[in-house]
Amino acid sequence: MLKKRNKKGKYLCSKTVDVAIASVCIVILFYHILVCLEKYLSKRTRVISELKPSHLEVLPSYTFxxxxxxxxxxxxxxxxxxxxxxxxxxxxxxxxxxxxxxxxxxxxxxxxxxxISNITIECLATPSSNGRCYEMRINSSKIHSPIISVTINGKASFYVYLHFPGQFGYINSASKIPINLSDKLYNRYYKLKQIVLCGPPCSTLDIFSGMPHRSVHKDPHQSYMKLYMKTTIRVKTSIIDYSADTMLGEIGGSTGLLLGISLMKSGIKIKRWIMGNEDE
Incomplete structure (x- = not known):
């Protein structure tokens, strides 16, 4: 009689542990599902930035x-x-x-x-010869307040290249500003943003239109525009950070893990039963 009671008590204790483990796993699973749904519905995006040659990438169109x-x-x-x-x-x-x-x-x-009378596209052939060039470096340790402008008074027509110190030889590192006699040039960096009507993720194009230069054309009956482009451009792609596939993968992985934990005791029992039969 005592053995039967002990056996029944062990059985109830075992079932209680099984139910407790299964309940905890179900609670954790539902909580993880809610977290995954919250991340999916937030529609957060991330930007992937990469460098590509300009002749291999889709370039912006020109509409006249x-x-x-x-x-x-x-x-x-x-x-x-x-x-x-x-x-x-x-x-x-x-x-x-x-x-x-x-x-x-x-x-x-x-x-x-x-x-339009004609359009000319100039591609890179060989680096141009600039003669003797002089680099001016601003020592930030000597300046104790933010710089608002740099004014250069010249005696001749020349070019100014803006680049990282010591990298003038890299053709993609310099931005070119033409300085002509009898011209006053004021440069201001600004950014043009497209107004897009599509939801994320959406392809957009950021155009950095810095260093505008205008001068009088020799022929009063002609207009003229020239845009400088770098041979390597930076492409930014906006994608959804947490997609439906990622959500389903996380939920499926958690379900499998918690299901395995909840069935671990049953697996041990099956193993003991198999080992017991082999011993007999």
Whole structure:
């Protein structure tokens, strides 16, 4: 009778331990699921930055528009169709005996040949010869307050290269500023950000438009623009830091681990039973 009671007590104690272990594992699992869901719903992103050659990467597009109001449309065309720019472009109330509005729009706007005469793309061949160059280093230990400007008065036309000290020889390390006689040049660093309407992760393009330079063109009937680009560019990709696959992987791993812990005692019992049968 006493043996039966002891056996029953051991059985109840064993079941109590099993239930306690399973309950703790279930609580931990539900808590981990809540943590994973919170991280997934937060939609946090991270940025991957890498260097790529400019000729192997997707470069920004160039869109040319006649951006001045007095040149954007040909008012004479609107007059020929018995309408006006205000009615046709801004009010949208153009009606003229069934005339195709697309045809009127094409005639009243400019072709690309009316805007651009030629485009030249200059690729890297060999480093240019600059003659004798002089490097100025600012000793930060001698300056006790933030620098707001550096003014250079020159006696001739020259170039200024901004680079890390000692790295002028690296072609991708220097930013070039042309300084011309009879010109006053003021440079200001600024950043243009695109307004995007898509949710994260989203591809955006950060354009750093520093060191603007403007001077008078020799031909008053021509416009001129030149952009300097580095041969190696930094590409930034924004991705979701915690995706659905990551969440499912974490939950699945935790489930397997806790399930193994909860069944550990059963495995020990099965092993003892097998070993006992072998001994017999």
């Amino acid at each position: 528009c006649p951006g001045f109001t007095n040149f954007s449309y040909k008012d004479s065309v609107f007059e020929a169709y018995n309408t006006s720019r205000l009615r046709f472009v801004y009010n949208g109330d153009f009606f003229n005996n069934g005339t195709d509005p697309i045809r009127v729009y094409r005639e009243a706007t400019h072709e690309l040949s009316e805007l």
